[in-house]
Amino acid sequence: MASHQVLVFLLQVAVLLLLALCLGRLASRFGLPAVVGELLAGVLLGPSLLAQLAPGFSEWLLPREPAQMHLLDAVSQMAVLLLVGITGVQVDLGVLQRRRRTAIRVSLAGLLVPLALGVATGYVLVDSLMPGGTDRSVFAMFFGVAMCVSAIPVIAKTLTDMGLLHRDVGQLTLAAGTIDDAVGWFLLSIVSAMATAGLHAGSVSLSVLYLVGFVAAAWFIGRPVVRFLLRLATRSTESGVTIAITVVIILLGGVSTHALGMEAVFGAFVAGVLVGTPGAADPARLAPLRTMVQWVLAPLFLASAALRMDLTALRHGEVLVGAIVALFIAVLGKFAGAYIGARTSQLTKWEGLALGAGMNARGVVQMVVATVGLRIGVLDTASYTIILFVAIATSVTAPPLLRMAMARVEHSAEEQLRKSEHDETWSTAEPRPPKCASATPRSAESPPGTSCTSPAKTPPSTPASPT
Numbered sequence: 001m002a003s004h005q006v007l008v009f010l011l012q013v014a015v016l017l018l019l020a021l022c023l024g025r026l027a028s029r030f031g032l033p034a035v036v037g038e039l040l041a042g043v044l045l046g047p048s049l050l051a052q053l054a055p056g057f058s059e060w061l062l063p064r065e066p067a068q069m070h071l072l073d074a075v076s077q078m079a080v081l082l083l084v085g086i087t088g089v090q091v092d093l094g095v096l097q098r099r100r101r102t103a104i105r106v107s108l109a110g111l112l113v114p115l116a117l118g119v120a121t122g123y124v125l126v127d128s129l130m131p132g133g134t135d136r137s138v139f140a141m142f143f144g145v146a147m148c149v150s151a152i153p154v155i156a157k158t159l160t161d162m163g164l165l166h167r168d169v170g171q172l173t174l175a176a177g178t179i180d181d182a183v184g185w186f187l188l189s190i191v192s193a194m195a196t197a198g199l200h201a202g203s204v205s206l207s208v209l210y211l212v213g214f215v216a217a218a219w220f221i222g223r224p225v226v227r228f229l230l231r232l233a234t235r236s237t238e239s240g241v242t243i244a245i246t247v248v249i250i251l252l253g254g255v256s257t258h259a260l261g262m263e264a265v266f267g268a269f270v271a272g273v274l275v276g277t278p279g280a281a282d283p284a285r286l287a288p289l290r291t292m293v294q295w296v297l298a299p300l301f302l303a304s305a306a307l308r309m310d311l312t313a314l315r316h317g318e319v320l321v322g323a324i325v326a327l328f329i330a331v332l333g334k335f336a337g338a339y340i341g342a343r344t345s346q347l348t349k350w351e352g353l354a355l356g357a358g359m360n361a362r363g364v365v366q367m368v369v370a371t372v373g374l375r376i377g378v379l380d381t382a383s384y385t386i387i388l389f390v391a392i393a394t395s396v397t398a399p400p401l402l403r404m405a406m407a408r409v410e411h412s413a414e415e416q417l418r419k420s421e422h423d424e425t426w427s428t429a430e431p432r433p434p435k436c437a438s439a440t441p442r443s444a445e446s447p448p449g450t451s452c453t454s455p456a457k458t459p460p461s462t463p464a465s466p467t
Contacts, residue, residue: 009071012061013300016041016072020299033161033399035154038299039363039392042306052312062307076304079297080153081268085250086293087156088272089286090165091174102345103172107179109341110359111148114333115187118147121329129322131380134195142191142378146369146387147330149184150177152269154363154395157298162403169351169409173358176338178269181365185263186211188369195376210260218253218270226274230281239285246275246286263368305367309392313385322382323389330390331397334360354405361398366391 023037023044044050051058063069122140130139155177164170189207226249233242253271254264275281314320335356342352370387373379379387 005068005071008061008063008068012072013075015061016045016303017296017300019045020303021295024299028161031403033158034299035157035161035302036396036399038157038302039306039395041299042303043309043311043392045303046307046309048309048311072304072307076301077264079293079301081250081254081264082247082289082293083153083156083298083301084265085246085253085268085272085275086286086290087152087160087165087174088269088274089246089276089281089283091273091276092171093273093277099168099172099345100175102342102347103175104179105345106172106338106341106355106359107176107183109344110150110176110334110337110356111180111183113337113340114330115144115148117329117333118144121147121325125322125325125383126318129318129380129383129386131377131383134378138191138195139378139383141194142373143326143383143387145184145187145191146366146373147326147333147390148180148187149362149365149369150180150334150359151361151363151365151391151395152177152181152265153298153301153365154361154398155358157294157302158361158395158399158402159358160294162399162406164402164406167406167409167411169354169358169406173355176341176355177359178266180359181263182211182266184365184369185266188372189261191378192372192376195378207261211262214257214260214262214267215270218274222253222271223274223277226271227277227280230275231279234282234285239288242281242285243289246281246289249275263365265365302363305363306392308367309388310385311389313382314389316382319382319385323386326386327390327393330362330394331360334394348409350405350408354402354409357398357401357405360401361395362391363395366394 020038020041023041024034025037027037027040028034045058045062047058050062119140122143123136125143130136152174155173159165159170159173165174186207229245229249230242233245236242250268250271253267253269253274255267257267257270258264275286276283314323335353338356338359339349339352342355343349347355366387370379370384370391373387374381374384
């Protein structure tokens with residue numbers, strides 16, 4: 001690496017993180033999740049604005065050279081794997097076990113309805129949005145897959161920003177989104193095979209075998225191994241040992257699925273779930289890792305993912321119309337599918353709408369799908385821009401829609417208890433008051449009037465009953 005490449009790379013990371021942090025805080029001031037501002041940071045620094053206002057500076061800061069872009073992509077890949085993995089740690093398997101049928105119904109309906117609408121839309125889109133020489137059936141299938149996926153990384157960040165991970169709807173959204181992602185990557189591999197080497201029954205069967213085999217191996221083999229390693233790590237008084245082992249487990253989960261031809265994000269999420277199983281890791285020891293991921297790696301990933309968004313392509317009338325139609329189909333399909341799955345599972349209408357809003361975020365997963373389509377020749381520049389537009393738009397609009405729906409879903413007693421346990425467990429990531437200089441036993445309380453704050457925990461206040 002040349003010295004100039006290192007300089008530009010470090011400056012890219014610093015500028016992206018600073019702008020993502022500032023816009024994320026600004027979004028929070030307006031009642032929006034930070035993810036909205038963090039995605040906007042990438043859009044502003046990308047070809048949509050900075051390249052138009054200061055093309056020379058934009059080319060210097062964000063050169064289109066593959067070698068330079070790969071450096072930022074590598075950091076983003078590490079960030080997304082850890083973001084998804086630490087989200088998997090917080091998944092409550094008890095809720096998913098009790099409501100697995102609901103999660104499956106919501107996932108399948110939320111997958112099949114937008115898939116069918118997307119395929120139909122792909123057939124009727126104008127020929128100018130389809131590369132010359134591409135089979136219309138392959139293009140329609142690929143467009144349907146792009147419309148049906150969800151983005152676990154963006155969903156995870158949104159639920160975290162909004163404080164909804166402890167809610168049953170949040171847990172169901174993660175579970176359904178994970179199933180959607182797994183099936184979506186499977187469908188993507190099939191469509192890619194149709195576009196390149198043709199579709200064979202053997203390749204489909206092998207993909208299904210890999211998917212089922214990985215989940216089974218992770219649960220029956222990986223779970224006891226992960227539990228053993230993390231219990232071994234707890235023998236150390238340093239929480240850093242547990243953090244390092246957890247990061248290794250998450251990365252190896254991504255390695256496993258990537259080697260099997262699936263997306264690394266899926267393996268990282270499964271690995272995070274294994275880390276979070278009862279009796280494995282102490283969540284309090286992972287609090288510093290969660291802080292690092294939430295405040296540094298996740299904003300950096302979201303901002304860099306949005307860098308490829310070029311809104312200037314929408315100035316062409318047919319591209320703009322295609323983008324609006326695709327966005328309408330994507331939102332309608334995901335909302336309708338999730339709502340149908342929720343209502344058939346005896347959930348309320350507001351829970352169904354909340355699930356639809358949460359799963360509507362497509363983010364970087366749809367960006368990856370679009371990149372694959374461009375690489376294999378199924379998409380051209382116009383259709384590629386349309387899919388990226390849907391990815392950004394759904395990720396930005398999902399949080400306010402989710403907030404509006406969740407405002408009408410009451411807290412259950414179990415959710416209140418889960419929130420209290422979650423706040424107490426992860427509170428070690430926040431700064432604590434200074435302890436007494438004297439060697440006071442941990443259980444002792446400082447007498448009133450002393451200048452030292454007691455290290456004893458204050459019992460959580462009773463949550464107000466929902467109105």
